[in-house]
Each structure stands twice: as structure tokens, then as C-alpha cells.
Amino acid sequence: METRTALLDSAERAARQRGFDAFSYADLARDVGIRKASIHYHFPLKADLAFALVDRYAARIADQLTEISNTDTPVAEKLRAFVALYGHAMANGTQLCLCVALSAGRDSLSEPVLAQLTQFHEDCAAWLRQVFTAAQEDGSVIGLADPKNEADALLALVEGAQLIARAAKDVRLFDRAMTAFLARLAATEMT
Amino acid sequence: METRTALLDSAERAARQRGFDAFSYADLARDVGIRKASIHYHFPLKADLAFALVDRYAARIADQLTEISNTDTPVAEKLRAFVALYGHAMANGTQLCLCVALSAGRDSLSEPVLAQLTQFHEDCAAWLRQVFTAAQEDGSVIGLADPKNEADALLALVEGAQLIARAAKDVRLFDRAMTAFLARLAATEMT
DNA sequence: GTCTATAGACTGATAGAC
């Protein structure tokens, strides 16, 4: 595997488990098996690493959302898939979504990275708006409010649920926080 | 003002704005006007400072929740007050609830502090369960689910909304994330 | 691309005078 990819993988794991400021180039070097000075060849500043990290992560999530969109399943199923995406991202309750982890960290994040995070949130909300709009037409969500408001609320809900679950190191808290929402979704008919 | 109190105030501001690991005893010393070695007299280890910080914060929030409980207002109004509590905690969109800020930080938090955070979340959820149970009786929340599930969901919602709003430095994102929930609350009758 | 070596700054924490 390319060194650059190995570095990104290691950094992503560390950032999502312990926070972006909680791992150092020394940790990365130990994990990947090169000397820490060598990392600066790939990412001169740690801010460059942050940018590359979010860039890759956002693209990956965007792909997954597109795949959910393109799959021919009922709207309720797409929303369940969205929730599951954030649930699985937690692993055993030890990790956070990268963007939650970064949003939460100190404000040592560079301006470009902050802009990336805002864009990521906006993209997720836009995807959700589209799905909730479809729900409006086929009535698959009970008590549906304005799609725009539902989208903003669900995004905040999954991110907050991750935070609470990780603090207690217990994934079940994530599931509990999602129960009320999932109960509003129409059951998928088995055909 | 007592030095100890001044230190706690300065540390709380810093932790909520930038994260617990993002301020140092040097920052505190500069802010309060003493030398950094003197801080160790009050809080020998930084972990002691974290503990005292959460202790004071949790007590303050508990008092505020009790006050809301004791006020003779409709259930819907109590829930609006809860949401406003978290909204105001954000100041201009620059701060987080202390416990959100700590939950989010690196896992350098000591075991006792992690236990405090879990307890804090549990206390908030318990308070909300009680309020939603009251709502069940007077029907002031539209489409009410199980009070337990509603409580877990609302707590995750306010915390996630804070995170998203702070990342974008825009309090309006908090308000937007709360819109759908607030719309489910019965209007308070003006008598 | 990766290495050794090092700079320069900062961290939390301690010892001991006052």
C-alpha cells in the first residue's frame, strides 16, 4: 500500500477515536512504520493532513449517499440506511464520524478545513432534504414536518447521538436516541 | 473574587470555546493574573480541574432544571425552556455546553470525569423523561412517542445542534435544527 | 522518499523560598 494512503488510514482512525489534536506525527510514524520526519514529505503541515483527511472522507460519504439514492428502495428504507451509516461509523462505540470528531476539537482547525466541514454538513442536509421531499409525496414518514426542518433535525440527531454514545462508550445509547425517529418510518413491505 | 473561582470561570470559558485540551495553565495564569505554578496549589493536576469544572457545571444545570420544573407553566413551556437553555449556552455560536465540549475532546479524560459526564447525561435524560411523561397526560406534544425515547432523542438533538452550529459559527443552525421539534409543541394560551 | 539530527516552542508538574 502507498505510504500516503497508510498515513491517511492511520490518521483517520486516530482522529475518530481520540480527536485530531490528540495524535501526533510520532504516533503516525510508529503506526505506519516510518520516521516522523518522513511524514512531512507527504503532508508538510498537519493542517494539510487535516484537509486531505476531510476531503477523502467527504467524498466517501457522498458516494455512499449516492448509492443509497440510486438503490430502488422505499423512502423509509433510505432513511434507515442513513441512520445505519452513522451507526456503523461508530464501530463498537469507540469512534465518531470524522467530521463530528473535527467539529468537536479545538479551534486550531484552519479556515479551509472549517469551510470543508460546513460544506459537508450542508451536503448531508441537502441529501436529506431531497429524501424527505420524496417522503412528502409517498407518506412514508409519520407526522412529517417541512422537509427542510426534518433534514436539519435528523442530521443534528445522529451527530448528537454519536457524541453521547461515545462519551459513555456504549453504542446502545446511539440506538436509543434513534428509536423515536425510526418508529415514525413506515414498515417496508416484504414482496 | 476568590482565585479558585476566577480560575474555574476562566477555564470554563476556554474549555467551552476551544476545548479542554486546547488551553494550558499558562493561558489560565495570563487570564487570571497569577503565575502558572500557583494554579497547581488549587488544582494539583489538570484532571482535578476538569473534575471541579464538571462538578460545578452539573450542579448549575441541575438547579436550572429544578427551577423550570417548579415553575407553574404548561409542559410545552418547560420543553421550550429546556431548548432555550441549550440555545443560550451557545452565546453567539462560539461556545458549547461544557459537557458537549468535554465529550468531544480526546479521551485523555480521567475515568472519574467520564463517569461524571455519563451521569450528567443520565440526569438530563431523567428530567426530560419526567417532563415527557407529564406531556403524555395533558397532550401538549403532537405525535408523542414513548417518553423514554423522546427524552433520549431530544438530548441528542440539542447536543448535535450545538456541535453543528459551533462548527459553522452560526447560532441560526441551532435554531433550524430545533424548528421541527418546537412545532410539535402546543401553543401556550395567554390568559 | 526516507533517513538522522536538531531546532524552538510549549506542556504539565515539582521543589523550595517567601
Add this chain to the structure above:
DNA sequence: GTCTATCAGTCTATAGAC
């Protein structure tokens, strides 16, 4: 209680050989 002085450890980042 607060001070000066200092410690050992960490961090990001750079220079220059290979």
C-alpha cells in the same frame, strides 16, 4: 497562597545526507 526557577517530556517543523 503566591512566587522563581527548573525539569523532563512532548509537539510541529526544518536542514541536509543518502
